[in-house]
Amino acid sequence: MKRLLVITLVALFSVGLFGCTAASNSPSTTDETDSSTNKNTNSESDDGEGPTLTYWYWADNSDYSDLMQNIITEFNETNDKGITVVGEEYPWDGGGFMETLFTASVGGGAPDVATFKLTSTPLFTANDLLANLDDYIENWDKKDDIDPNIYDIMKTASGTDSIYLMPWNTQVLYVYYRPSIFEEAGVEVPTTYEEFLTAIEKTTMDTDGDGQTDIYGFGMRGATGGQEPWGSFIHARGGSFDDLTSEASIRGMQDFIDIYENGYVPKTATTDGFNEIIANFKSGHTAMTIHHTGSSADMVETFGDDVSAFPFPAGEGQWTSMGDTENVIFESSEHKDAAFEWVSYLAAEKGQEDWTVATGNVPVSKTVQELDFFQENEFMKASIDGMSYAGIVPIKDTTTEWINTIWPNTIASALLGERSADEAMEILHEGLHEE
Amino acid sequence: MSKKSFANKCFTLYLPLGLILTFLIFPFYWTFVTSIKPEHELYGATVTYWPKDLTFASYQKLFGEFNFLLPMFNSLLVATITTVVTLTVSTSAAYAFTRFDFKGKRIFMSLFLTNNMFPNVLLLIPLFAIMRSVNLLYTPLSLVVAYATFTIPFSVWMLTGYLKDLPNSLEEAAMIDGANRVKAFFNVVLPVLMPSIIATGVYIFIQSWNEYTFAVLFTNEATRTIPVTLNNLIGQLGVQWDLLTAGGIITIIPVCVLFFFAQKQLIEGLTAGSVKG
Numbered sequence: 001m002k003r004l005l006v007i008t009l010v011a012l013f014s015v016g017l018f019g020c021t022a023a024s025n026s027p028s029t030t031d032e033t034d035s036s037t038n039k040n041t042n043s044e045s046d047d048g049e050g051p052t053l054t055y056w057y058w059a060d061n062s063d064y065s066d067l068m069q070n071i072i073t074e075f076n077e078t079n080d081k082g083i084t085v086v087g088e089e090y091p092w093d094g095g096g097f098m099e100t101l102f103t104a105s106v107g108g109g110a111p112d113v114a115t116f117k118l119t120s121t122p123l124f125t126a127n128d129l130l131a132n133l134d135d136y137i138e139n140w141d142k143k144d145d146i147d148p149n150i151y152d153i154m155k156t157a158s159g160t161d162s163i164y165l166m167p168w169n170t171q172v173l174y175v176y177y178r179p180s181i182f183e184e185a186g187v188e189v190p191t192t193y194e195e196f197l198t199a200i201e202k203t204t205m206d207t208d209g210d211g212q213t214d215i216y217g218f219g220m221r222g223a224t225g226g227q228e229p230w231g232s233f234i235h236a237r238g239g240s241f242d243d244l245t246s247e248a249s250i251r252g253m254q255d256f257i258d259i260y261e262n263g264y265v266p267k268t269a270t271t272d273g274f275n276e277i278i279a280n281f282k283s284g285h286t287a288m289t290i291h292h293t294g295s296s297a298d299m300v301e302t303f304g305d306d307v308s309a310f311p312f313p314a315g316e317g318q319w320t321s322m323g324d325t326e327n328v329i330f331e332s333s334e335h336k337d338a339a340f341e342w343v344s345y346l347a348a349e350k351g352q353e354d355w356t357v358a359t360g361n362v363p364v365s366k367t368v369q370e371l372d373f374f375q376e377n378e379f380m381k382a383s384i385d386g387m388s389y390a391g392i393v394p395i396k397d398t399t400t401e402w403i404n405t406i407w408p409n410t411i412a413s414a415l416l417g418e419r420s421a422d423e424a425m426e427i428l429h430e431g432l433h434e435e
Numbered sequence: 436m437s438k439k440s441f442a443n444k445c446f447t448l449y450l451p452l453g454l455i456l457t458f459l460i461f462p463f464y465w466t467f468v469t470s471i472k473p474e475h476e477l478y479g480a481t482v483t484y485w486p487k488d489l490t491f492a493s494y495q496k497l498f499g500e501f502n503f504l505l506p507m508f509n510s511l512l513v514a515t516i517t518t519v520v521t522l523t524v525s526t527s528a529a530y531a532f533t534r535f536d537f538k539g540k541r542i543f544m545s546l547f548l549t550n551n552m553f554p555n556v557l558l559l560i561p562l563f564a565i566m567r568s569v570n571l572l573y574t575p576l577s578l579v580v581a582y583a584t585f586t587i588p589f590s591v592w593m594l595t596g597y598l599k600d601l602p603n604s605l606e607e608a609a610m611i612d613g614a615n616r617v618k619a620f621f622n623v624v625l626p627v628l629m630p631s632i633i634a635t636g637v638y639i640f641i642q643s644w645n646e647y648t649f650a651v652l653f654t655n656e657a658t659r660t661i662p663v664t665l666n667n668l669i670g671q672l673g674v675q676w677d678l679l680t681a682g683g684i685i686t687i688i689p690v691c692v693l694f695f696f697a698q699k700q701l702i703e704g705l706t707a708g709s710v711k712g
Contacts, residue, residue: 060670062501062678088655091666100651107563109572 050082169361171323174382193315203287219289223273228321235319322390529594597631
């Protein structure tokens with residue numbers, strides 16, 4: 001008993017000690033100079049020409065690492081304010097990058113600027129770690145070079161009327177289709193939601209006359225991740241994520257169920273994920289499917305000219321899902337003005353062009369979007385066309401579970417006829433919006 | 436050897452042994468084969484078990500453009516210093532715990548264990564803040580200190596177990612012959628304890644060599660260790676399998692060499708105390 005008491009006291013003492021240490025070093029209570037590398041980076045550079053910024057980023061491969069270092073070098077050499085950016089690459093680590101960034105920030109060692117994901121915004125803003133960019137953007141001469149909808153998405157992510165994230169590049173979902181199948185079915189590229197539903201029906205074909213469907217009109221994604229294309233159907237009927245139980249949202253859900261029940265999509269759609277919908281499309285099993293530019297090179301390699309794209313058409317509403325990468329400036333940065341110079345260079349200047357052209361991501365800058373490289377690429381064009389109505393699934397405490405568990409399970413049961421559209425939408429609404 | 440007994444041995448010994456070895460070695464073989472495949476074979480639709488066009492381009496890129504020598508040096512530096520520091524501290528501590536009676540001995544022993552009770556992730560923020568305030572952040576020393584927080588307590592307990600099995604009479608005999616305690620420790624205890632120290636050292640080295648969670652946070656581009664550098668090759672939308680597997684193969688070489696030389700002592704150390712006589 002005595003020994004147990006001693007061990008408990010020791011454990012409590014240790015917890016207290018660590019807690020006090022962390023608290024005394026937290027960013028909100030210290031304004032001491034940063035240490036080690038950051039000491040160097042958060043102060044004026046040695047020659048007194050201008051500030052030095054630390055920039056944390058992840059790169060998808062070593063070519064992108066070199067690319068980012070080249071962009072940094074060019075910025076350092078060309079900016080007229082003597083700003084020096086020091087780029088530090090960190091592993092993406094399946095999203096662990098954001099955890100590393102958060103730990104460093106809470107521990108008082110945040111960089112000046114870092115690449116960022118929208119979904120982490122509430123965590124960082126709740127801890128006052130990010131700098132408010134409202135004034136910077138308001139006074140920025142290239143403010144209008146970015147679609148207002150993108151700024152709105154940044155605001156939605158923070159759950160406030162303020163912008164904490166500087167847009168950088170996106171991946172907007174659009175519809176891939178096979179022109180040869182459209183021609184065979186006698187269908188034009190749909191411009192309205194109703195035409196889109198008709199195209200799905202007509203491109204579902206029995207090509208060899210054996211009574212079996214050989215080509216399905218649409219590659220439906222019923223597994224995790226499918227909530228993004230599904231959201232387009234809901235919005236096309238005038239529904240929204242805010243009220244999934246509205247009549248319009250339920251009608252969108254009914255369309256989704258009807259497409260499955262009528263046999264316009266493969267029977268495996270209830271469990272089909274990214275790999276399956278892409279494989280079905282590439283094997284000629286489906287005439288249309290929804291994804292972003294990340295698949296375009298692969299599609300072109302498979303089909304050559306016999307693959308093209310169009311933005312998800314408008315019905316009573318129009319929506320498509322947007323993937324994202326942004327940049328943020330940390331509240332602890334002593335050089336926020338210089339940091340904004342850097343993030344704006346990446347958002348709407350040479351940095352934007354260099355990065356998006358080399359990586360194939362969709363630019364947020366309208367000027368860069370106008371370049372021939374993007375305008376002559378039909379997949380990029382479909383992405384850019386969708387940018388004005390692109391959006392995200394609301395970021396809530398419930399979102400992760402909703403995406404990973406509630407959505408796929410509920411959709412599967414609805415498609416298999418175990419639940420009606422009303423019942424399914426009731427569950428989905430409660431799962432997403434429960435407090 | 437008769438035909439029957441040879442066949443019997445084949446089925447009862449060599450076949451199961453071969454199967455187990457295949458199971459154990461195949462992942463390493465596949466890693467190696469992937470590292471020497473050209474890109475078109477690596478991402479091609481047909482699986483090849485040995486490359487048609489063998490290439491060492493990924494190794495050239497790894498040590499050329501990717502500068503893999505730097506993280507290798509950093510890892511070696513951190514793992515070696517951590518091993519030396521931990522062994523020095525924990526051998527002394529374990530000797531004190533087993534050979535001297537002092538007030539609070541049990542409490543101190545328990546105290547050594549408390550650190551291991553905390554999940555590493557819980558120590559991340561406090562340790563980060565401490566390293567930052569003492570200007571150790573982004574230096575290899577920060578990793579040595581961080582790793583010591585969990586290798587020392589564990590090693591003390593391991594070595595205490597070994598030392599308890601070592602009879603006091605060994606040192607007492609040396610001391611009767613005129614040696615003082617320090618001399619008795621170095622000349623009598625340490626040589627006998629060496630297999631256990633090597634076993635503990637190998638454990639510490641491997642822990643430090645493979646650790647990722649602290650390494651990603653406490654290092655920067657100049658001080659990155661191997662696990663962090665290799666993780667950089669796993670992106671959001673793809674994996675650079677050629678470089679990753681080449682790096683993996685290079686990474687296991689020092690550990691294999693270490694095991695090769697320490698194998699005998701390691702087995703002796705791990706089994707020390709298992710036979711009472």
